[in-house]
Amino acid sequence: MKTSATFHPLARLLHWTMALLILAMLFIGVGMVTTVSTRHDWLLAIHRPLGATLLVLVIIRLAVRLRFRPPALPADMPPLMQWMAHASHWALYGLMIAMPLIGWAMLSAGGYPVMLGSSLHLPPILSASATSFAWLREAHRYLAYLLFLTILGHMGAALYHALIRRDDVFPSMTFMRRKPVHADEVPVVVVTGASLPEPTAPRPPEP
Amino acid sequence: MSASSSKPPHLLWRWCAIGGAVLLLALAFAYTGGWLSPQRLTPRRIVDALQNGGGLHPGFRRNHAKGVCVAGYFDSNGAAAPYSRAQVFAEGRTPVVGRLALPGGNPYAPDGSVPIRSFALRFSLANGQQWRTGMNSMPVFPVATPQAFYEQLQAGAPDPATGKPDPKRLGAFFAANPETGAFLAWVKTAKPSASYVTESYSALDAFYFVDAKGERHAVRWQVTPEAGDAAPGPAGDDNYLAQDLRTRLASGPQRWHLKVTLAAPGDPTNDATKVWPADRTTIDAGTLVIESEQAQDSGACRDINYDPTVLPDGIEVSDDPLLAARSAAYANSYLRRTSEEAHLPGAARTDAHGTEAAR
Numbered sequence: 156m157k158t159s160a161t162f163h164p165l166a167r168l169l170h171w172t173m174a175l176l177i178l179a180m181l182f183i184g185v186g187m188v189t190t191v192s193t194r195h196d197w198l199l200a201i202h203r204p205l206g207a208t209l210l211v212l213v214i215i216r217l218a219v220r221l222r223f224r225p226p227a228l229p230a231d232m233p234p235l236m237q238w239m240a241h242a243s244h245w246a247l248y249g250l251m252i253a254m255p256l257i258g259w260a261m262l263s264a265g266g267y268p269v270m271l272g273s274s275l276h277l278p279p280i281l282s283a284s285a286t287s288f289a290w291l292r293e294a295h296r297y298l299a300y301l302l303f304l305t306i307l308g309h310m311g312a313a314l315y316h317a318l319i320r321r322d323d324v325f326p327s328m329t330f331m332r333r334k335p336v337h338a339d340e341v342p343v344v345v346v347t348g349a350s351l352p353e354p355t356a357p358r359p360p361e362p
Numbered sequence: 363m364s365a366s367s368s369k370p371p372h373l374l375w376r377w378c379a380i381g382g383a384v385l386l387l388a389l390a391f392a393y394t395g396g397w398l399s400p401q402r403l404t405p406r407r408i409v410d411a412l413q414n415g416g417g418l419h420p421g422f423r424r425n426h427a428k429g430v431c432v433a434g435y436f437d438s439n440g441a442a443a444p445y446s447r448a449q450v451f452a453e454g455r456t457p458v459v460g461r462l463a464l465p466g467g468n469p470y471a472p473d474g475s476v477p478i479r480s481f482a483l484r485f486s487l488a489n490g491q492q493w494r495t496g497m498n499s500m501p502v503f504p505v506a507t508p509q510a511f512y513e514q515l516q517a518g519a520p521d522p523a524t525g526k527p528d529p530k531r532l533g534a535f536f537a538a539n540p541e542t543g544a545f546l547a548w549v550k551t552a553k554p555s556a557s558y559v560t561e562s563y564s565a566l567d568a569f570y571f572v573d574a575k576g577e578r579h580a581v582r583w584q585v586t587p588e589a590g591d592a593a594p595g596p597a598g599d600d601n602y603l604a605q606d607l608r609t610r611l612a613s614g615p616q617r618w619h620l621k622v623t624l625a626a627p628g629d630p631t632n633d634a635t636k637v638w639p640a641d642r643t644t645i646d647a648g649t650l651v652i653e654s655e656q657a658q659d660s661g662a663c664r665d666i667n668y669d670p671t672v673l674p675d676g677i678e679v680s681d682d683p684l685l686a687a688r689s690a691a692y693a694n695s696y697l698r699r700t701s702e703e704a705h706l707p708g709a710a711r712t713d714a715h716g717t718e719a720a721r
Contacts, residue, residue: 288700
């Protein structure tokens with residue numbers, strides 16, 4: 156199977172931009188509901204437009220993900236670890252898409268105007284219903300916790316690849332210059348959507 | 363390229379770095395969410411204190427629990443439009459869903475038990491924006507900060523021995539908080555009114571109007587009644603307000619005037635315990651007309667959170683610290699009562715009518 160050694164540059168840019176914004180979003184969210192200080196007001200004022208921005212970004216990101224095949228996982232990763240890697244990535248995608256939609260639906264169900272700024276607002280996507288609001292509001296909270304835990308696991312796994320396994324996984328998502336194995340395999344071809352052969356031969360299994 | 367087949371040096375330190383990074387992020391999240399600082403005043407603690415004072419009544423608001431839904435419209439005369447570009451102040455009509463209520467968390471409180479009534483309004487602007495406001499029939503708020511409000515709730519909590527607030531604790535609180543003086547002086551002479559309709563209701567907190575040029579004007583607003591037959595409530599009846607409202611509406615719509623007071627430079631915008639001098643310019647922005655009422659367990663106001671920070675373009679919050687706290691606490695109360703309505707796992711149970719079940 157032909158795949159690139161690194162993620163598409165656009166995918167990498169989206170990954171790190173969204174990583175920062177999503178972490179900010181989670182901290183803003185958990186902070187604004189647990190304070191009665193004036194921080195509550197301005198955190199809330201950031202939370203909604205940032206959520207809408209993240210919804211747009213995740214749609215672009217999903218398209219990029221489907222258009223440009225990501226690099227394959229190292230062949231010597233144990234099957235369970237491979238399965239967890241794939242499952243956690245799709246969980247992250249699912250949560251990234253679900254969270255802003257639930258937030259939007261929740262405000263709609265609560266009868267709130269979905270204000271993104273002082274006058275810009277989104278239409279409701281659900282009719283007003285106290286029951287729907289309550290379920291969506293709690294889903295928004297618990298899925299946010301789940302998203303945060305998944306991110307912690309994702310970060311731990313990325314660092315495990317970078318520091319313990321020291322394989323190609325972490326560099327495939329960074330912008331650091333990598334020492335190519337062969338001079339003709341510098342991963343620049345990805346811009347065209349074409350792909351390079353796997354840069355390394357399958358490795359022997361872990362001792 | 364890969365070195366995964368060989369053991370990296372300082373393996374233990376590498377694992378520590380990974381664990382440390384994950385732990386640090388988790389701790390930062392826990393700190394932000396208040397899990398590491400139980401002393402932080404949170405919306406939950408404020409609403410717990412309200413619930414402690416009024417009792418747990420599933421499905422009901424945790425404050426201003428007893429009330430009635432009303433509906434009507436606001437006819438703007440355009441007089442406030444030079445100060446606020448909000449569509450609601452342009453000449454014309456804006457539909458309103460409101461709620462008249464008693465302060466306190468007990469939905470069965472006698473109407474004569476407290477001399478204060480409240481009026482909450484939601485203006486639905488044609489451009490899709492909303493203006494929500496919660497007003498009270500008193501000239502000032504007792505306290506200026508969320509912390510003092512919380513302490514007042516604690517001082518007024520029912521004594522487990524008597525089931526009533528301990529006057530000594532309340533007295534000590536008021537003595538320690540001299541800013542409550544203006545409220546106490548007012549409440550001493552205030553009588554529970556026989557009608558919602560004869561009362562003036564003030565937003566208490568200051569806001570900013572923003573005009574078409576983007577200039578901000580500090581304001582407070584209130585609605586003043588056209589009905590002039592104010593009288594003290596009848597003795598021996600605990601539920602006269604709703605009946606009075608029905609009777610009056612049967613004979614025609616009830617009207618208030620929306621009065622907007624402009625601050626002079628130096629007037630406090632961050633202290634709801636202080637009135638502004640009486641000579642400040644006041645604009646009559648138009649007429650609030652209430653045409654109908656509905657029971658609060660089925661009316662249109664039931665599922666509205668009258669969060670005073672839900673504002674249209676042209677009105678902004680001031681630096682009054684109570685506003686953010688009201689927004690945060692109202693949201694917590696709203697989630698509790700809608701969760702009870704939805705029978706969410708862990709929520710207090712309501713019966714089919716949304717009123718409390720026998721406990």
